[in-house]
Amino acid sequence: MSSLDDIKLTNAQIAWRAAQDIEDGAYVNLGIGFPEMVAQYTVEGRTPIFHTENGVLGFGPAPAPGDEDWDLINAGKKAITLKPGAAFFHHADSFAMVRGGHLDVAILGAFQVAQNGDLANWSTGKGAIPAVGGAMDLVQSAKRVAVVTDHVTKTGEPKLVDSCTMPLTGVQCVTRVYTSLAVVDIAEGHFVLREKLPAISFDELQDLTGAELKTEGPVADLTVPET
Amino acid sequence: MDKTIATPAAAVADIPDGAVVMIGGFGGSGAPIELIHALIDRAPKNLTVINNNAGNGHVGIAAMIEQGLVAKMICSFPRSSDPVAFTEAYKAGRIELEVVPQGTLAERIRAAGAGIPAFYTATSYGTDLAEGKPVEEFDGKHYVRERWLRADVALIKAHHGDPMGNLTYRMAGRNFNPVMAMAADRTIAQVSRIVAPGDIDPEHIVSPGIFVDAVVEVPNPVQEEILIREGATYP
Numbered sequence: 001m002s003s004l005d006d007i008k009l010t011n012a013q014i015a016w017r018a019a020q021d022i023e024d025g026a027y028v029n030l031g032i033g034f035p036e037m038v039a040q041y042t043v044e045g046r047t048p049i050f051h052t053e054n055g056v057l058g059f060g061p062a063p064a065p066g067d068e069d070w071d072l073i074n075a076g077k078k079a080i081t082l083k084p085g086a087a088f089f090h091h092a093d094s095f096a097m098v099r100g101g102h103l104d105v106a107i108l109g110a111f112q113v114a115q116n117g118d119l120a121n122w123s124t125g126k127g128a129i130p131a132v133g134g135a136m137d138l139v140q141s142a143k144r145v146a147v148v149t150d151h152v153t154k155t156g157e158p159k160l161v162d163s164c165t166m167p168l169t170g171v172q173c174v175t176r177v178y179t180s181l182a183v184v185d186i187a188e189g190h191f192v193l194r195e196k197l198p199a200i201s202f203d204e205l206q207d208l209t210g211a212e213l214k215t216e217g218p219v220a221d222l223t224v225p226e227t
Numbered sequence: 228m229d230k231t232i233a234t235p236a237a238a239v240a241d242i243p244d245g246a247v248v249m250i251g252g253f254g255g256s257g258a259p260i261e262l263i264h265a266l267i268d269r270a271p272k273n274l275t276v277i278n279n280n281a282g283n284g285h286v287g288i289a290a291m292i293e294q295g296l297v298a299k300m301i302c303s304f305p306r307s308s309d310p311v312a313f314t315e316a317y318k319a320g321r322i323e324l325e326v327v328p329q330g331t332l333a334e335r336i337r338a339a340g341a342g343i344p345a346f347y348t349a350t351s352y353g354t355d356l357a358e359g360k361p362v363e364e365f366d367g368k369h370y371v372r373e374r375w376l377r378a379d380v381a382l383i384k385a386h387h388g389d390p391m392g393n394l395t396y397r398m399a400g401r402n403f404n405p406v407m408a409m410a411a412d413r414t415i416a417q418v419s420r421i422v423a424p425g426d427i428d429p430e431h432i433v434s435p436g437i438f439v440d441a442v443v444e445v446p447n448p449v450q451e452e453i454l455i456r457e458g459a460t461y462p
Contacts, residue, residue, distance in 0.1 A: 052399075053329055054402050056399050090333075090404070091329075095329065099349070123355075129314060131303070131305050131306045134303070136328040136351045
């Protein structure tokens with residue numbers, strides 16, 4: 001295997017892969033930062049409807065600089081635009097959409113994902129000021145909770161782990177992880193490898209993963225555009 | 228009936244030391260900056276402030292913290308592009324923090340407004356934020372019991388208002404404002420324009436006047452985001 005940095009997917013490529021699984025007409029919430037990139041790679045011909053916690057359904061990309069209206073922002077406090085059919089609502093209704101199980105997909109970042117689907121993504125537990133936002137609501141109640149992440153930390157530690165050592169955001173909530181090396185499902189308390197980069201062997205990938213990677217049938221090649 | 232008040236200063240004049248104050252807005256969107264700044268001029272102390280965030284830059288809630296008005300913040304996300312005011316106060320032990328998941332925060336406020344003292348939610352089950360809270364299983368899933376969240380005063384921002392207290396909002400500036408209006412003993416709304424009763428189509432009213440005690444007109448309200456980009460400070 002060549003250096004991991006040479007073969008691993010960029011965040012844009014991970015976002016592209018995650019976007020392939022979003023169905024036409026799905027109601028989708030994307031976490032602040034990296035997960036927001038998934039919207040840029042919406043598959044042609046599909047029209048997902050994006051939800052933001054602060055009370056908008058059906059928003060579009062950022063406006064041109066100078067055209068911002070600061071009453072029209074997303075959860076990341078960035079200026080957005082509206083698509084035809086967009087709707088405004090107050091915060092309790094916004095979270096009724098989340099907690100009532102009306103959202104089809106939530107895609108978030110992660111510090112750690114455990115093989116039972118536990119997610120840690122809100123606090124390192126190391127003394128930083130705690131800030132949770134809407135993450136705990138999203139992970140417990142969206143119909144499908146997926147994670148986009150590097151496969152390992154900056155220091156090479158696995159982010160897919162046996163059990164989370166960092167404070168949990170939610171329990172047994174994640175069902176699919178799109179990493180910089182693989183696509184991994186979580187089923188019945190185990191990681192199930194679905195796709196991996198052709199440039200990495202199964203054994204090499206297992207060494208970079210903190211719990212057993214099971215397989216069910218053939219593992220597909222994870223192939224993405226250059227972007 | 229006339230709930231209009233002439234100035235932000237007059238609207239906030241009765242807010243005492245130790246009050247629990249809900250402040251609408253999500254970041255700067257829908258934040259009642261003029262009411263907040265009028266409150267800073269009055270300078271009540273030892274306030275508990277309920278907002279999604281904990282201030283940005285050196286205006287609005289951040290300026291309240293810098294001026295030493297706030298003893299406790301109840302919020303979901305005490306970070307922002309420039310959270311220095313809250314961060315310094317917190318690290319110096321001058322301000323208490325209660326972090327609440329955003330949906331739980333909204334629902335605790337809504338529950339208070341609807342007279343529901345507690346409710347169950349799946350949010351935070353199995354996490355540190357559920358510690359000490361009762362858990363119950365319903366239909367095979369675990370839920371955490373959360374209490375309502377009331378306030379003495381709510382400061383909110385709306386778009387149009389009438390003397391009866393009926394309000395409309397502007398875009399995503401709606402956010403926490405309508406639920407906070409329901410949950411405080413006294414709700415003070417700043418609006419860009421006061422119109423006559425009947426001028427707002429009843430189909431378009433978002434907050435019916437029963438939830439609103441005072442309406443003060445602030446034409447062309449400042450946007451927190453613009454102030455922050457200008458490096459503004461208050462006072």
